[in-house]
Amino acid sequence: MQDALDGFDxxxxxxxxxxxxxxxxxxxPFAAIGARVGASEQAVLERYRRMAGEQIVSRIGVVFRxxxxxxxxxxxxxxxxxxxxxxxxxxxxxxxxxxNYEREHRYxxxxxxxxxxxxxxxxxxxxxxxALGMPLLSLPLLEExxxxxGFDLRTGCALRGAQPPAGRVDDAERPLVAxxxxxxxxxxxxxxxxxxxxxxxxxxxxxxxxxxxxxxVARRIGVVVRHRPLGYEANAMVVWNAxxxxxxxxxxxxxxxxxxxxxxxxxxxxPAWPYNLFCMIxxxxxxxxxxxxxxxxxxxxxxxxxxxxxxxxxxxxxxxxRYAAAAPVETVPVETVHG
Numbered sequence: 001m002q003d004a005l006d007g008f009d010x011x012x013x014x015x016x017x018x019x020x021x022x023x024x025x026x027x028x029p030f031a032a033i034g035a036r037v038g039a040s041e042q043a044v045l046e047r048y049r050r051m052a053g054e055q056i057v058s059r060i061g062v063v064f065r066x067x068x069x070x071x072x073x074x075x076x077x078x079x080x081x082x083x084x085x086x087x088x089x090x091x092x093x094x095x096x097x098x099x100n101y102e103r104e105h106r107y108x109x110x111x112x113x114x115x116x117x118x119x120x121x122x123x124x125x126x127x128x129x130x131a132l133g134m135p136l137l138s139l140p141l142l143e144e145x146x147x148x149x150g151f152d153l154r155t156g157c158a159l160r161g162a163q164p165p166a167g168r169v170d171d172a173e174r175p176l177v178a179x180x181x182x183x184x185x186x187x188x189x190x191x192x193x194x195x196x197x198x199x200x201x202x203x204x205x206x207x208x209x210x211x212x213x214x215x216x217v218a219r220r221i222g223v224v225v226r227h228r229p230l231g232y233e234a235n236a237m238v239v240w241n242a243x244x245x246x247x248x249x250x251x252x253x254x255x256x257x258x259x260x261x262x263x264x265x266x267x268x269x270x271p272a273w274p275y276n277l278f279c280m281i282x283x284x285x286x287x288x289x290x291x292x293x294x295x296x297x298x299x300x301x302x303x304x305x306x307x308x309x310x311x312x313x314x315x316x317x318x319x320x321x322r323y324a325a326a327a328p329v330e331t332v333p334v335e336t337v338h339g
Contacts, residue, residue, distance in 0.1 A: 079109045094128060237279075238280075
C-alpha cells in the first residue's frame, strides 16, 4: 500500500515528517533545517509556505500539553440530521472551538474547546448549549496515556517519546502563549518576530520554549500536519467501557500499540454515555482500521469490553488551541444566527 507521502519529493517528505518534533531552537531555524535536508533556507521557507497554502501544514509551532496553558474539554452533541449543517457552522464560529468533526454515531458532532480558565470554558459550554437548544456531553480529560507527540506519515503510527512532568504555564508567560497561537511566522528569524511581540529577547524566548519541553508544558514544537488532505480519512475514535479498576492498565496497554495515535480517559455520563476510555486510530482504509481494532481486542484481552467505533465523516474546523481570553459572543438561538 502506498504511504501518505507518495507523490512528494524527498525534501518535502522530510520537511513534513522529520520536524514534527525537535524543531530547531536556533536564531535561524529554517536554515538549520535546510542544512539537514540539503536545501537552502529560502527553499525550505517556500516549501512550508506552499504546504500551508495547500492546507497540508496547519502551522509550525508549540503543541501544549492539555490544560497546561488553560482549560479544555471534548464535547459532543446528538444533532438531528436536518440541523447538522447549521449546528456545525455555529460551533465553528465560536472562538473557543478548535476542532469540530462529524462522526458516525447518535452523538454525531464532536468538538474540542479551549479557554484561558475553567470558568471561561464552562461559560462557553453553557453558551453553546443554550444557543443550540440541545444538551451536550462535556468530557474533560481525566488521565492521558498518549497525546500528540506527532504522527509518522509513512506508517500511520504515532511518534513516541518520553513523558515529561506535567508543568503549567506561569501567568507571566501568558503573553507569549497568546503570541504563539497562530504558529511561527514563516520568515528566516521567527523567534525575533515573537520576541518583538512579547518584549522578550530572542534568546530568552528560545530558552523558555526549551524549558516548556523539559517541564512538560509543551508536548512538542514543530510541524502540525493536517492528516485528511494526505489521505488519512478512515479515522476512528474507539470508545471503551472499562471497569475503573482496569482502566489505567488497559489505557497504558492501548497507548503502547503502534497503531494507536491518541489514548486517554474521560468521565462517563450515564445513562447517555457509558464509555470512559478513548483511543484514536488514523487510517487510510476503513477495513484496515477495523482489522486493527479487532487485533487490539484479541491481543490485549479486552474483547469482553463494550465498545463502539466512531469513524469521522467530515472535518468542519481544525486549528491550534486558543488560550488567550476570547471576546464575548452574544448568546442567541442558532436559527437566528444562521437564518
